[in-house]
Amino acid sequence: MTATAIDSAGSMAALGARIVVAGVASGVGKTTVATGLMAALRARGLAVANAKVGPDFIDPGYHALATGRPPRNLDPWLSGPDAIADLAGRAAHGADVLVVEGVMGMFDGADDGSPSSTADVAALIEAPVVLVVDVAAMSSSIAAVVRGFRDHDERLHLGGVICNRVGSERHEFLLREALEPLGVPVLGCMPRDDGLTWRDRHLGLVPVAERPDDVRRSLDRLSAMVAAHIDLDGVMQLARSAPGVPVGGPELPGAVGRCRIAVAAGAAFTFAYTDNLEAMAVAGAEVVPFDPLHDASLPVDVDAMFIGGGFPEVFGEQLAANEPLRADVNRRVGAGLATWAECGGLLWLAGELDGRRMVGAVPTTATLGRRLTLGYRTATTTVDSVVGRAGTTFRGHEFHYSTCAPTGDALWISSRQGSGGGFASPTLLASYVHHHAGGDPSLVEAFVAAAVRSRCPSSP
DSSP states (O other): OOOOOOOGGGSOSEEOSEEEEEESSTTSSHHHHHHHHHHHHHHTTOOEEEEEESSOSHHHHHHHHHHSSOOOEEOHHHHOGGGHHHHHHHHHTTOSEEEEEOOSSTTOOOTTOOSOSHHHHHHHTTOOEEEEEEOTTOSTTHHHHHHHHHHHOTTOOEEEEEEEEEOOHHHHHHHHHHHGGGTOOEEEEEEOOGGGOOOEETTEEOOGGGSHHHHHHHHHHHHHHHHHHBOHHHHHHHHHTSOOEEOOOOOOOOOOOOEEEEEEOSTTOOBOOHHHHHHHHHHTEEEEEEOTTTOSSOOTTOOEEEEOBSOTTTTHHHHHHOHHHHHHHHHHHHTTOEEEEETHHHHHHSSEETTEEOOOOSSOEEEEEEEEEEEEEEEEESSOBTTBSTTOEEEEEEEEEEEEESOOOSEEEESSSOEEEOEEETTEEEESOBOOTTSOTHHHHHHHHHHHHHOOOOOO
16 A cells, blocks of 8 residues: 655646446446456556546455556545546546546436536546446347437537447347447447456455455456457547546645554455545655554554554454454554544444454444445534544545444434434544545545644554
């Protein structure tokens, strides 16, 4: 895990070649095609940048492996629409092409109607769209599907179609024949191949960090399949047809002071936004990764700790067995180490997780259930915390199956039904809410300031 300080001068003067890979619906191979496209273009010698529409952490991990660049997110609900072009410029800096994977179906987004969909992002960065259609159960009907997506939103340029899960050469012929009158180029036809289906789990794909060698091997195969069945020259021609969009530097925090922030990493904690880590670095922090599965103590001379999300429930036994680290973290948090924990981080700091002892720094017990809590949130702190004074309001999202008892009341969380949640003190914030700093660096600035004030003693 690295964090690179990027100032406003590090952004591109104009957003160049780019495409958005959209799906008709969620879960029909869009991620597979988009990631394979990134890998295949890179194999051609191109510098390929990557981004994901929406708040997801897992898909961008696959993108990062395919491109060799940090994972990026473009989420207008979290960051605000005005920040999206600048964030895309940061993602694309130094690359030949930016490939953006959409979220869900092309027009699906937040319940409140705010800009948040794949279509919204494509319009904000003026990128042509490649539509991935699962054709396993259709032939001529594809014309109606593509025509509807092409004509539904006049802001968009539907520049091509990729047919996914094609059954035979005859099937491909029928698909191409049906689409020819529309004048929308068919950029490729990916054959049906169950071997290209990546493992799923309760929150989606398994993070790359858990099985990197397996993912790398499947990615090599996928790259070769995409190169054989998708017109990469046509994709690049479409990407280069995008108009130049001026971009500046996304808003970044001011320099606060020098400090060291321990950031949870490894297989159990893979959910941390690159833009947040970079914002910490710009504010003056040195980001120091540590692995809660294996390290016996926090890194030496750290002044704060950030624990993002992940799957601590999958690694509960190993986390519980690491008694030296649990004791060290409990002591350090209790002594005033500035600490920010999101979702999985909250579970690790709890007293127990599914009956296994965790750190015990937060007075709650976590249990994995079967009911999904999912959605965008507006949160307001009810007490002073490491992200600001009481009354600090920020945007975020939740995505979890677990529950905590008690729930805490450090945040007032607005969604369809307002509710309390989370735990806080002047040196702590631990809640289910994930925050993206791309449009509002003030929380990161406050956290780094808390780290500078913290100067918690090192472990023995």
